[in-house]
Amino acid sequence: MNWQNNGFAAPHQALIPAEVKAQIHELLLRLGWVSLAGAMARISNRIGLTIKPVILADGRNAIEVDNDRSYRIVSNLIGQVSS
Structure with missing residues:
Protein backbone atom coordinates (compact mmCIF):
# COMPACT_ATOMS: atom_id res chain seq x y z
CA MET A 1 0.00 0.00 0.00
CA ASN A 2 1.32 3.48 -0.81
CA TRP A 3 0.43 6.96 0.42
CA GLN A 4 -2.07 7.49 -2.40
CA ASN A 5 -4.25 4.59 -1.28
CA ASN A 6 -4.29 5.00 2.51
CA GLY A 7 -5.59 8.58 2.73
CA PHE A 8 -2.37 10.10 4.06
CA ALA A 9 -0.67 13.10 2.51
CA ALA A 10 2.21 12.58 0.15
CA PRO A 11 5.55 12.40 2.00
CA HIS A 12 6.68 15.81 0.68
CA GLN A 13 3.35 17.41 1.73
CA ALA A 14 3.15 15.89 5.19
CA LEU A 15 6.14 17.88 6.43
CA ILE A 16 4.67 21.32 5.69
CA PRO A 17 2.00 22.61 8.13
CA ALA A 18 -1.10 24.28 6.64
CA GLU A 19 -0.13 27.65 8.14
CA VAL A 20 3.20 27.56 6.34
CA LYS A 21 1.49 26.64 3.06
CA ALA A 22 -0.81 29.67 3.47
CA GLN A 23 2.23 31.90 4.09
CA ILE A 24 3.92 30.50 0.97
CA HIS A 25 0.81 31.28 -1.11
CA GLU A 26 0.75 34.83 0.28
CA LEU A 27 4.45 35.32 -0.43
CA LEU A 28 4.07 34.12 -4.03
CA LEU A 29 1.20 36.57 -4.48
CA ARG A 30 3.05 39.53 -2.91
CA LEU A 31 6.18 38.90 -4.96
CA GLY A 32 4.09 38.83 -8.13
CA TRP A 33 5.11 35.28 -8.95
CA VAL A 34 1.45 34.25 -9.13
CA SER A 35 -1.60 36.35 -10.01
CA LEU A 36 -4.57 36.73 -7.68
CA ALA A 37 -6.61 34.47 -9.99
CA GLY A 38 -3.74 31.97 -10.04
CA ALA A 39 -3.47 31.98 -6.25
CA MET A 40 -7.21 31.38 -5.88
CA ALA A 41 -7.00 28.53 -8.41
CA ARG A 42 -4.14 26.91 -6.44
CA ILE A 43 -6.08 27.13 -3.19
CA SER A 44 -9.30 25.96 -4.89
CA ASN A 45 -7.54 22.88 -6.22
CA ARG A 46 -6.03 22.09 -2.85
CA ILE A 47 -9.29 22.25 -0.88
CA GLY A 48 -11.64 21.02 -3.60
CA LEU A 49 -13.84 24.13 -3.69
CA THR A 50 -14.10 27.01 -6.13
CA ILE A 51 -12.80 30.25 -4.63
CA LYS A 52 -12.95 33.54 -6.51
CA PRO A 53 -11.66 36.90 -5.29
CA VAL A 54 -14.02 39.81 -4.73
CA ILE A 55 -12.30 43.16 -5.15
Missing part, protein backbone atom coordinates in the same frame (compact mmCIF):
# COMPACT_ATOMS: atom_id res chain seq x y z
CA LEU A 56 -14.11 46.10 -3.59
CA ALA A 57 -13.45 49.76 -4.38
CA ASP A 58 -13.69 50.74 -0.71
CA GLY A 59 -11.52 48.63 1.61
CA ARG A 60 -13.81 49.37 4.57
CA ASN A 61 -16.30 46.92 3.08
CA ALA A 62 -13.85 44.05 3.54
CA ILE A 63 -13.45 44.38 7.32
CA GLU A 64 -14.39 41.21 9.20
CA VAL A 65 -16.52 41.85 12.26
CA ASP A 66 -17.38 38.72 14.20
CA ASN A 67 -17.75 39.83 17.83
CA ASP A 68 -18.64 42.87 19.94
CA ARG A 69 -15.00 43.88 20.51
CA SER A 70 -14.11 43.94 16.82
CA TYR A 71 -17.39 45.76 16.07
CA ARG A 72 -16.46 48.54 18.52
CA ILE A 73 -12.96 48.84 17.07
CA VAL A 74 -14.23 48.99 13.49
CA SER A 75 -16.95 51.48 14.42
CA ASN A 76 -14.33 53.78 15.95
CA LEU A 77 -12.00 53.43 12.97
CA ILE A 78 -14.70 54.11 10.40
CA GLY A 79 -15.93 57.05 12.49
CA GLN A 80 -12.41 58.52 12.49
CA VAL A 81 -12.04 58.10 8.74
CA SER A 82 -15.38 59.64 7.81
CA SER A 83 -15.01 62.69 10.13
